[in-house]
Amino acid sequence: MVNILANPARFLRLAGAVLPWCWAVAAVSGGIGLWLALFVSPADYQQGDSVRIMYIHVPAAWMALGAYMLVAAFSAVALVWKHPLAHIVAASAVPLGAGFTAICLVTGMLWGKTSWGTWWVWDARLTSVLVLFFLYLGLIALRSAFDDSERGNRAAALLALVGFVNIPIIKFSVDWWATLHQPASVLRVGGPAIHPSMLWPLLAMAAAFMAYFAALLLLSVRAEIAGRKLQALLIAAGRDEQGTPAELRGQAR
Amino acid sequence: MAALLAIAVSDLRLAWRRGADTLMVVAFFVLAALLFGFGLGGDPALLARAAPGLIWVTALLAAMLALERMFAADFEDGSLDGLLLADVPLELIVLAKCAAHWIVTGVPLIVAAPVLGVMLNLPAQGYGVVLGALALGTPALTLAGSIGAALTLGARRGGVLISLLVLPLYIPILIFGVAAVDAVIAGTDAGASLMALAGFFLAALALAPFAAAAALRQASR
Numbered sequence: 349m350v351n352i353l354a355n356p357a358r359f360l361r362l363a364g365a366v367l368p369w370c371w372a373v374a375a376v377s378g379g380i381g382l383w384l385a386l387f388v389s390p391a392d393y394q395q396g397d398s399v400r401i402m403y404i405h406v407p408a409a410w411m412a413l414g415a416y417m418l419v420a421a422f423s424a425v426a427l428v429w430k431h432p433l434a435h436i437v438a439a440s441a442v443p444l445g446a447g448f449t450a451i452c453l454v455t456g457m458l459w460g461k462t463s464w465g466t467w468w469v470w471d472a473r474l475t476s477v478l479v480l481f482f483l484y485l486g487l488i489a490l491r492s493a494f495d496d497s498e499r500g501n502r503a504a505a506l507l508a509l510v511g512f513v514n515i516p517i518i519k520f521s522v523d524w525w526a527t528l529h530q531p532a533s534v535l536r537v538g539g540p541a542i543h544p545s546m547l548w549p550l551l552a553m554a555a556a557f558m559a560y561f562a563a564l565l566l567l568s569v570r571a572e573i574a575g576r577k578l579q580a581l582l583i584a585a586g587r588d589e590q591g592t593p594a595e596l597r598g599q600a601r
Numbered sequence: 602m603a604a605l606l607a608i609a610v611s612d613l614r615l616a617w618r619r620g621a622d623t624l625m626v627v628a629f630f631v632l633a634a635l636l637f638g639f640g641l642g643g644d645p646a647l648l649a650r651a652a653p654g655l656i657w658v659t660a661l662l663a664a665m666l667a668l669e670r671m672f673a674a675d676f677e678d679g680s681l682d683g684l685l686l687a688d689v690p691l692e693l694i695v696l697a698k699c700a701a702h703w704i705v706t707g708v709p710l711i712v713a714a715p716v717l718g719v720m721l722n723l724p725a726q727g728y729g730v731v732l733g734a735l736a737l738g739t740p741a742l743t744l745a746g747s748i749g750a751a752l753t754l755g756a757r758r759g760g761v762l763i764s765l766l767v768l769p770l771y772i773p774i775l776i777f778g779v780a781a782v783d784a785v786i787a788g789t790d791a792g793a794s795l796m797a798l799a800g801f802f803l804a805a806l807a808l809a810p811f812a813a814a815a816a817l818r819q820a821s822r
């Protein structure tokens with residue numbers, strides 16, 4: 349499985365076939381999810397309409413964790429089997445994960461202001477998600493900090509594996525410590541503790557987020573592969589990265 | 602074992618002859634606390650309330666400041682390649698270098714902490730637990746920091762980068778370190794927080810050398 353997908357040409361064919369489906373699922377499921385979330389699902393008896401923030405906040409939080417697990421998995425593959433494509437996938441997923449983490453933090457702050465009366469508390473769940481955001485930033489910074497991009501890729505892959513210790517801490521922080529953030533109500537032992545009228549829009553939104561993430565990831569990986577091809581072609585044609593022909597190089601500087 | 606001792610002793614001797622590392626760390630620690638004293642306006646009650654957190658934060662920043670030098674000299678002059686070829690496991694070499702680094706930068710922080718306690722008006726019953734918590738926490742800081750130091754070898758803006766990388770790993774140590782001191786000052790039991798600190802230390806002792814050694818191997822390739 350790992351080795352089959354490591355071939356960029358085969359990966360590109362597969363990505364081209366899967367990509368339209370990702371967009372379709374994201375659009376249809378997102379449309380249905382938003383309609384259910386905003387118009388059909390009931391308002392909370394305590395929180396009123398502000399409970400609808402959940403339909404963005406919770407899927408974003410799931411994707412923030414999911415994206416990190418994907419980064420760590422592909423980093424491990426990249427370190428063990430040394431597939432360049434795995435590095436590209438991990439590198440492409442990091443900014444997306446950082447984006448979802450930022451969405452989760454911002455919507456969480458908005459929701460916190462309406463239901464707890466404060467933008468931010470130093471609670472275990474909030475703090476550990478903030479740490480996840482810094483981890484994503486660290487991965488981006490470390491990957492770009494070396495002149496040799498291969499070195500940056502390897503260092504970032506190692507850091508992704510080291511940072512994985514934070515994932516169980518985030519997931520279980522609401523169970524281990526008494527926090528202001530409510531405990532898990534969907535992914536928990538004993539089944540979801542949430543009414544179906546709220547669970548279905550939530551799951552629809554989660555499917556939409558996942559498909560959207562997959563689509564962006566495939567696009568980003570495709571762009572990176574195309575960029576590398578272009579660079580190889582330029583080098584083969586005797587031009588540098590800016591496209592300056594070899595015989596003109598040196599004169600312009 | 603003799604080889605590991607030799608590595609640690611040579612690192613200590615180098616640090617002793619240069620002297621700058623220890624001095625820099627302690628000077629930063631004391632100066633930062635001094636700035637907090639001015640910045641918070643010298644109200645004794647306010648300082649006493651903030652002292653545990655201030656001592657821990659400044660200790661953390663001071664420890665971070667010194668991390669960059671842990672493997673940098675060996676990387677620059679090429680002796681890292683020699684260490685990689687040694688028939689002693691690299692993980693143990695990392696451990697020896699961490700021990701030397703902790704003696705040079707961690708122990709002075711612990712020694713200087715009571716001075717900061719006086720400057721920041723730390724309540725009297727807090728001194729013992731500050732020392733105990735720092736004694737458990739600073740080796741964990743050094744061990745976790747060795748991963749960041751190894752990962753950023755040869756990187757542009759290495760110093761800033763290390764802070765960004767090890768910060769997420771340092772936050773739990775900070776939280777439980779401050780919690781332990783606060784608990785004793787409030788008159789409750791600090792056992793749980795101290796045990797959590799000891800747990801972090803042991804986990805870092807067991808795991809960090811492997812991660813740092815892997816990072817060193819890929820850095821010299």
